[in-house]
Amino acid sequence: xxxxxxxxxxxxxxxxxxxxxxxxxxxxxxxxxxxxxxxxxxxxxxxxxxxxxxxxxxxxxxxxxxxxxxxxxxxxxxxxxxxxxxxxxxxxxxxxxxxxxxxxxxxxxxxxxxxxxxxxxxxxxxxxxxxxxxxxxxxxxxxxxxxxxxxxxxxxxxxxxxxxxxxxxx
Amino acid sequence: xxxxxxxxxxxxxxxxxxxxxxxxxxxxxxxxxxxxxxxxxxxxxxxxxxxxxxxxxxxxxxxxxxxxxxxxxxxxxxxxxxxxxxxxxxxxxxxxxxxxxxxxxxxxxxxxxxxxxxxxxxxxxxxxxxxxxxxxxxxxxxxxxxxxxxxxxxxxxxxxxxxxxxxxxxxxxxxxxxxxxxxxxxxxxxxxxxxxxxxxxxxxxxxxxxxxxxxxxxxxxxxxxxxxxxxxxxxxxxxxxxxxxxxxxxxxxxxxxxxxxxxxxxxxxxxxxxxxxxxxxxxxxxxxxxxxxxxxxxxxxxxxxxxxxxxxxxxxxxxxxxxxxxxxxxxxxxxxxxxxxxxxxxxxxxxxxxxxxxxxxxxxxxxxxxxxxxxxxxxxxxxxxxxxxxxxxxxxxxxxxxxxxxxxxxxxxxxxxxxxxxxxxxxxxxxxxxxxxxxxxxxxxxxxxxxxxxxxxxxxxxxxxxxxxxxxxxxxxxxxxxxxxxxxxxxxxxxxxxxxxxxxxxxxxxxxxxxxxxxxxxxxxxxxxxxxxxxxxxxxxxxxxxxxxxxxxxxxxxxxxxxxxxxxxxxxx
Numbered sequence: 001x002x003x004x005x006x007x008x009x010x011x012x013x014x015x016x017x018x019x020x021x022x023x024x025x026x027x028x029x030x031x032x033x034x035x036x037x038x039x040x041x042x043x044x045x046x047x048x049x050x051x052x053x054x055x056x057x058x059x060x061x062x063x064x065x066x067x068x069x070x071x072x073x074x075x076x077x078x079x080x081x082x083x084x085x086x087x088x089x090x091x092x093x094x095x096x097x098x099x100x101x102x103x104x105x106x107x108x109x110x111x112x113x114x115x116x117x118x119x120x121x122x123x124x125x126x127x128x129x130x131x132x133x134x135x136x137x138x139x140x141x142x143x144x145x146x147x148x149x150x151x152x153x154x155x156x157x158x159x160x161x162x163x164x165x166x167x168x169x170x
Numbered sequence: 171x172x173x174x175x176x177x178x179x180x181x182x183x184x185x186x187x188x189x190x191x192x193x194x195x196x197x198x199x200x201x202x203x204x205x206x207x208x209x210x211x212x213x214x215x216x217x218x219x220x221x222x223x224x225x226x227x228x229x230x231x232x233x234x235x236x237x238x239x240x241x242x243x244x245x246x247x248x249x250x251x252x253x254x255x256x257x258x259x260x261x262x263x264x265x266x267x268x269x270x271x272x273x274x275x276x277x278x279x280x281x282x283x284x285x286x287x288x289x290x291x292x293x294x295x296x297x298x299x300x301x302x303x304x305x306x307x308x309x310x311x312x313x314x315x316x317x318x319x320x321x322x323x324x325x326x327x328x329x330x331x332x333x334x335x336x337x338x339x340x341x342x343x344x345x346x347x348x349x350x351x352x353x354x355x356x357x358x359x360x361x362x363x364x365x366x367x368x369x370x371x372x373x374x375x376x377x378x379x380x381x382x383x384x385x386x387x388x389x390x391x392x393x394x395x396x397x398x399x400x401x402x403x404x405x406x407x408x409x410x411x412x413x414x415x416x417x418x419x420x421x422x423x424x425x426x427x428x429x430x431x432x433x434x435x436x437x438x439x440x441x442x443x444x445x446x447x448x449x450x451x452x453x454x455x456x457x458x459x460x461x462x463x464x465x466x467x468x469x470x471x472x473x474x475x476x477x478x479x480x481x482x483x484x485x486x487x488x489x490x491x492x493x494x495x496x497x498x499x500x501x502x503x504x505x506x507x508x509x510x511x512x513x514x515x516x517x518x519x520x521x522x523x524x525x526x527x528x529x530x531x532x533x534x535x536x537x538x539x540x541x542x543x544x545x546x547x548x549x550x551x552x553x554x555x556x557x558x559x560x561x562x563x564x565x566x567x568x569x570x571x572x573x574x575x576x577x578x579x580x581x582x583x584x585x586x587x588x589x590x591x592x593x594x595x596x597x598x599x600x601x602x603x604x605x606x607x608x609x610x611x612x613x614x615x616x617x618x619x620x621x622x623x624x625x626x627x628x629x630x631x632x633x634x635x636x637x638x639x640x641x642x643x644x645x646x647x648x649x650x651x652x653x654x655x656x657x658x659x660x661x662x663x664x665x666x667x668x669x670x671x672x673x674x675x676x677x678x679x680x681x682x683x684x685x686x687x688x689x690x691x692x693x694x695x696x697x698x699x700x701x702x703x704x705x706x707x708x709x710x711x712x713x714x715x716x717x718x719x720x721x722x723x724x725x726x727x728x729x730x731x732x733x734x735x736x737x738x739x740x741x742x743x
Contacts, residue, residue: 009356010356013305013307014293014297014303014305017294017297018297021297021298022298025298055483055487058483059480059483059484062479062480062482062484063480065479065480066478066479066480067356068301068302068322068354068356068357069302069356070356071355071356
């Protein structure tokens with residue numbers, strides 16, 4: 001199963017490497033990894049999309065917590081969350097396909113951000129599934145280049161009430 | 171403390187910081203990038219520097235010093251090759267959770283990344299084999315970084331920490347301020363186990379019919395041996411130990427089942443299979459212990475006590491985890507159960523039956539010289555009280571089986587990484603840390619040649635190390651696997667035609683040296699080594715070439731598929 005894990009790390013030389021190293025060294029999968037600043041300057045937030053069964057994810061979380069530069073690890077999969085990804089997709093511009101690309105882009109609330117006589121670049125933002133769908137519809141036009149940011153995610157303000165263990169057992 | 175008014179150089183700060191950390195010995199080797207530290211060292215008298223003859227030797231020595239004393243071991247090396255030579259030593263310490271701080275020289279800050287002379291990215295290289303590492307980028311952070319390095323190395327689950335020191339940082343000047351406390355917000359080890367979990371553990375012991383303590387190196391590291399002894403002795407609970415755990419409970423007492431696992435005793439492995447409560451104490455369910463995971467202690471309620479949360483449920487899912495310091499938790503469980511009368515007589519009688527059924531044994535009738543006999547004699551002559559370092563392989567397993575370790579911090583051996591070449595430098599590190607007990611290095615003819623240069627260091631300091639090489643002219647453990655599992659293709663394990671004259675080598679270093687292949691001379695030579703000659707002694711025993719270590723559980727097999735002797739797989743149910 002896919003899991004979205006966020007990791008708050010010290011914004012310090014080598015902190016990113018330690019996390020990336022951990023995944024390769026322990027043989028954990030990474031679908032995407034993104035890192036950026038948070039509201040606190042000395043802290044960075046990494047969002048990692050990984051895959052594994054419960055046992056592996058348990059180890060991923062424990063091993064991440066074990067790193068000295070790691071401040072907090074949350075498996076967002078267990079929470080209500082907002083997930084977003086950005087993709088830039090450059091497709092071939094041919095006479096007559098501009099209108100169609102524009103229409104399809106509109107459906108995904110995507111924008112055309114660059115155009116010349118050979119290519120059109122579309123920017124699409126949204127949950128990863130939406131970005132996947134947008135990439136799929138652009139494919140017939142001939143994708144020349146693509147860049148995806150990887151997922152970033154935050155917990156929603158409103159969370160589901162925790163289910164009591166006893167209830168689950170009954 | 172308040173900062174000093176006068177500025178100090180990086181090198182001065184370095185030694186002032188080591189003084190605050192009460193460092194007595196550093197094991198090291200000078201070079202271009204750390205020359206300024208050595209310049210300062212020339213005038214330092216609050217610690218002793220030991221010059222090894224290879225940086226790997228320095229790192230193993232510092233590691234062993236830490237294991238023998240519980241203090242943090244310190245190594246100091248130069249950049250590039252000096253730093254990369256420490257890698258095996260650091261990985262060895264990491265796998266066995268030994269507290270070690272390694273200071274590596276580095277090229278000047280502005281040259282980093284330029285492929286400068288003797289430059290290596292030691293921070294990148296050692297990242298997966300250290301608990302943490304630091305590149306000091308600002309002289310104002312030097313003192314606090316050293317403080318953090320020592321704190322990280324020897325708190326929580328101990329481990330090696332590397333501090334990389336660029337040459338210009340060592341030469342720069344600043345005022346000195348040593349932090350009184352350390353606060354690393356991402357690192358807060360939990361020492362006190364959860365009270366309810368401790369109560370539940372006590373309850374599990376109370377309800378058990380066949381409890382077993384499975385003890386790892388964590389008990390020794392946390393200095394919890396006394397607490398373990400009190401708890402096991404009061405209620406008569408049997409104890410089995412891992413290689414790193416040997417000595418945590420006295421090996422000569424009836425409650426000790428000796429080592430479990432691949433080359434563990436028959437009765438320890440049977441007890442593991444049959445117990446209804448397994449209490450893992452500072453142990454990590456290593457594959458050499460468990461064999462096939464899904465058959466390991468399959469009927470037992472499992473409790474796992476460890477200070478490292480990531481060790482819990484890593485290999486085996488347990489019923490009751492307790493995160494915290496083993497020493498505290500053992501004391502907590504003992505307090506809960508104190509005064510209660512628990513009766514495990516039947517269980518102990520069962521274990522004794524197994525013990526009688528398949529005792530450890532080796533061929534004696536033919537009068538040939540065999541390793542188990544020599545180790546038994548060393549154990550008897552030293553009364554189980556020596557600090558024994560080993561290399562890796564057959565002699566290591568036989569040492570674990572036949573030497574009765576009665577004290578903690580007695581067996582110093584590379585368990586996790588299995589590093590050949592560890593034994594000799596480890597013995598010299600231990601010899602600086604422990605001065606009131608005999609120091610023995612038990613080695614094989616293969617491992618002996620891997621850090622043999624440290625004979626110089628042993629001789630130079632006249633260290634009273636008794637160096638025993640058990641020469642079977644083979645890389646014995648690999649040979650054993652080749653015979654059992656690899657079609658008897660003895661590929662590159664026969665050293666007979668190429669082995670050097672070991673006595674001549676040791677003599678060349680100025681060390682009294684002896685050799686024999688006669689079982690009748692063993693006692694006389696050991697008596698000479700342990701009772702007649704004060705300084706270092708070298709003895710080569712030419713032993714039977716093709717002996718194998720039994721019992722043996724083949725890798726990945728269930729413990730029930732234990733092989734008891736050559737061509738006799740014994741099924742245990």
